Amino acid sequence: MPKSKVRKKTVYTPPAGDRRTTTPVKVKGPTNPVYVAVFLGLMLLGLVWLVVNYLAVDYIPWMAALGPANFLIGFSLIVIGLLMTMRWR
Secondary structure: OOOOOOOOOOOOOOOOOOOOOOOOOOOOOOOOHHHHHHHHHHHHHHHHHHHHHHHHOOOOHHHHHHOOHHHHHHHHHHHHHHHHHHHOO
């Protein structure tokens, strides 16, 4: 069986004129405690809204008038709180 030819690879040399300047990255500090309190409050408020909807909707006339919108309100508050956690440092 004949022997295959061996290819020689050339050594990589980076281009000489490509000098990139690096800019320092600004490091952001921790999140304000008020921000943390707001998103935790929104999540808890959404949870309380849903629990009250299940337990006491018959006793609160304006809440009974909202009907299925109570679920939208409660889950919206929870989702807004969860979305706020993505900016938490």
